[in-house]
Amino acid sequence: MITEAAPRRALVTGASSGIGAATALRLTSEGWQVFALARRAEKLEHLAEQEGIIPLVCDVTDPEQVAGVVETITAAGGIDTLINNAGGALGVDPVGTGKVEDWRWMFEVNVLGTLNVTQAFLPMLREHGEGTVLNVTSTAGYTPYEGGGGYNAAKYGQHALTGVLRLEEAEHNIRVIDVLPGMVHTEEFTAKRLRGDTAAAQKVYAGVEKPLVAEDIAEVITNAVTLPHHVNLDQIVVRPVAQAAQHKVIRKN
Template sequence: MTSAATTPDLTADDRTRSAVVTGASTGIGEATVRALTAEGWRVYAVARRAERLEALSAETGAVAVPADIAEDDDVARLVAAVTEGGGIDTLVNIAGGARGTDWIADAKNEDWEWMFRANVLGTMKMTRAFLPMLRECGHGTVLNLTSVAALVSYEGGGGYNAAKFAERGMTRALRLEEAEHNVRVIEVLPGLVKTEEFTLMRLGGDAEAAQKVYEGVREPLTAEDVADVVRYAVTVPHHINLDEIVIRPVAQAAAHKLIRE
């Protein structure tokens, strides 16, 4: 008989979880970093604005990695930093956004190019770069944040619709391709979310116009609401895949039905 204690083998769901979260300098990405670190995750917070990442790191303990996810050299540097830090089991692709509300007849090349770069190419490059690591860990997760704009088109949304439809298509293909590697692929599709920058950036910095988007809407979603759904989706036992989660405020019954008081 021995008094030596034995350490049980840890399952995938018992290990300390680790994630890369993009778009971490603001909005839903920033809130997701807070949500995951609060539960003990090791999080690499990724965005272009280094000063905001450093402040978030000081607050949460996340590892700040300034990078442009659409730049190959930045992505390679990020993978190297994460590898040196012990790797991850979860990739949370939140970076993206919208620019402009022009109808297609007046579409601006630069707006469309930015949206495809941020929402589609960036997500593809991050996913492609981290898939070997996620496969190797044996229980990887990719979560892509798209939008209800990936479900229903609307006037003035053609560029954003196109980018988010493309990101959704990529996400659905990835789920089919990676199931045999035990990599689960989750899509979260938020509706109306009131954050400090999304609508402001879309409307070219017009604060008054941005405020009117939410005027009279009772309790639009917050970044923290969406982050909590993201946290839940990546924390449930690994054999559960929440393929698609649509999240809207009650006041937004559908894309064409928004209740204003």
């Protein structure tokens, strides 16, 4: 059990790049110890050089690998905060022609990955007495849009999981936070969704003077988890000013 005098400790999944990496770095700048988890060891190398960050290689969709991470973190002193950031989108096909394998991957990483890690760490967070679970979902989790069927479905599922978790874990004094980013310009998300078509990925942000970047979301996450524990920001929708709604984006030449 972590004592009050111990440093704050968090596990951040999907920490190899983008929002996850930015969050790990932002938390350590505030004096936290961070376990940075991702599938790709080579992508964690830059974080391994940062004081306060312990990189861990794990696929969140594999319960056995997650169980191994629990053992490692328990031996290292445990955590009080779990940040489920691992996720992603694949494809922009209509529902009528969407690839089942794409939908399956999105459901497994966004929903089942969050479930695997959360179930594994709930006993530790309950024992702590003031645990926090923060899930990075998406505005796609409550506003459907054309071409978003699989990602919408996965993020709706993760968003619902988060809401149910809050209801079920309040009696254990576990704070559950849902951060729902809108348009965020990161180096990998859209390019991966468009299967490596970087030119098409750049068009998504074309003309948007100030889209959000990973560091903006990391700032929001850090603020949410460092508030006094009795303060729960249930849902935080974060968009750039230029994105007034899912379907309305201001673009300038």
